[in-house]
Amino acid sequence: MRVLINAIQRTGNPSVIGLDPRPELLPSILLEGAQTPRDVADAYFAFNTAVIDALYDIIPAVKPQIAMYEALGIAGIETFIKTNEYAQSRGLYVLADIKRGDIGSTAASYASHLCGTPQIEGMPRFDVWHEDAVTVNPYLGSDGIAPFVTAAVATNKDIFVLAKTSNPSSSELQDLVIDGSIPHETVAEHVAGLLEEWGESTRDKETGYSHVGAVVGATHPVEGTKLRKLMPHTFFLVPGYGAQGGTGADLAGLFDSNGLGALVNSSRGIIGAWKKAAEIPEFATREDALAFVARSARKAALAMKDDISQAIAQ
Numbered sequence: 001m002r003v004l005i006n007a008i009q010r011t012g013n014p015s016v017i018g019l020d021p022r023p024e025l026l027p028s029i030l031l032e033g034a035q036t037p038r039d040v041a042d043a044y045f046a047f048n049t050a051v052i053d054a055l056y057d058i059i060p061a062v063k064p065q066i067a068m069y070e071a072l073g074i075a076g077i078e079t080f081i082k083t084n085e086y087a088q089s090r091g092l093y094v095l096a097d098i099k100r101g102d103i104g105s106t107a108a109s110y111a112s113h114l115c116g117t118p119q120i121e122g123m124p125r126f127d128v129w130h131e132d133a134v135t136v137n138p139y140l141g142s143d144g145i146a147p148f149v150t151a152a153v154a155t156n157k158d159i160f161v162l163a164k165t166s167n168p169s170s171s172e173l174q175d176l177v178i179d180g181s182i183p184h185e186t187v188a189e190h191v192a193g194l195l196e197e198w199g200e201s202t203r204d205k206e207t208g209y210s211h212v213g214a215v216v217g218a219t220h221p222v223e224g225t226k227l228r229k230l231m232p233h234t235f236f237l238v239p240g241y242g243a244q245g246g247t248g249a250d251l252a253g254l255f256d257s258n259g260l261g262a263l264v265n266s267s268r269g270i271i272g273a274w275k276k277a278a279e280i281p282e283f284a285t286r287e288d289a290l291a292f293v294a295r296s297a298r299k300a301a302l303a304m305k306d307d308i309s310q311a312i313a314q
């Protein structure tokens, strides 16, 4: 996590902005005349670059969610990749939200998201996705995770594994108490133990954090605070702030004693901030619309930064 931690310290801002474009989050002028997936994907790219340009100096990272891009097929995937490349060129850490999980041999192919295409003799590896970290699902256990850990260590990148997710029905599985376990623990707490174990050999001496992070939703602050204590070497990605109801007050227990250890995500709350403006002007041109999106996103991101600083200072 050293690269991410350096970026957080450089900006003094442990937040990540989710690049999750959808048609309803774009000013309609950007989609005027759109007839094909490529037209929509091009509008998404213009939208993303406007947001990145507005924020790159005040945030450490972006988190593009692949679902929104996959929905557009090849044109969408191209926009996802171009967005990642553009964000990296602006100095941002790209945490790609791809949530993969499969048997070991297939996971090894998915892990090429981090370490490049599988190597065939005489052929170089291609870093096709331009990602610094990915999200991973632990449901298949250690053989589904190991290839990602190997890829992350080989490339000095990171993975973030789902532990306690922000959605309301996460309790259906993650809060189940494992009968017979001593001390009694929930499934999420058991995952916490596994994450410490999976990351152990990859810990950075200076920061104490491994290459294996955990996803812990801001919407479950009591459980999150418990998980923070169970995972002293595991950096948290904290989604659920903003649009899902998580607030600054919910974040305090998720950071470590140095005010590090967590990266708080907001997607709709920032890229859709323009829709909440007291007055939305008629946009005469696409440039006007993008400038308004950019200004609103910056204002919302600065407010989020302040909110998190206050939570850490508590």
Ligand SMILES: O=C(O)c1cc(=O)[nH]c(=O)n1[C@@H]1O[C@H](COP(=O)(O)O)[C@@H](O)[C@H]1O
Pocket (backbone or CB within 6 Å): 018, 020, 065, 097, 135, 164, 165, 166, 167, 215, 216, 217, 239, 240, 241, 242, 243, 244, 265, 266, 267, 268, 269
């Ligand atoms: O892995 C994630 O990022 C994630 C995990 C989780 O528990 N909850 C969660 O909302 N997310 C993602 O975080 C983003 C949240 O978006 P907003 O609710 O718009 O801020 C989406 O891209 C979700 O897919």
